[in-house]
Amino acid sequence: MSYKNGKCFLCGSSCKETKTDAGHRFFVTCSNARCGKYEITQTVLAKLNDNLALREKLQLLANSRVSEAGHYDFSFNLDKELKFEWLRK
């Protein structure tokens, strides 16, 4: 597996990223095992740069993997609150 696409949005390590959900989301496979795989919406990404607390929260979540099979999906709900869901796939 190669990690050449870019830098992880959470930790800055090299990662492989793929656009999903018609371009609304990124599916990231980070070379740093602490992040591993996660999916994140463009709206959450837009907040990460000026919200360090949010980024730290997502890093902790990504690191608290539920199982080897699956990944977290990070998005905002209609109230602009962080929503995270474990997707088993």
Ligand SMILES: [Zn+2]
């Ligand atoms: Zn990472």
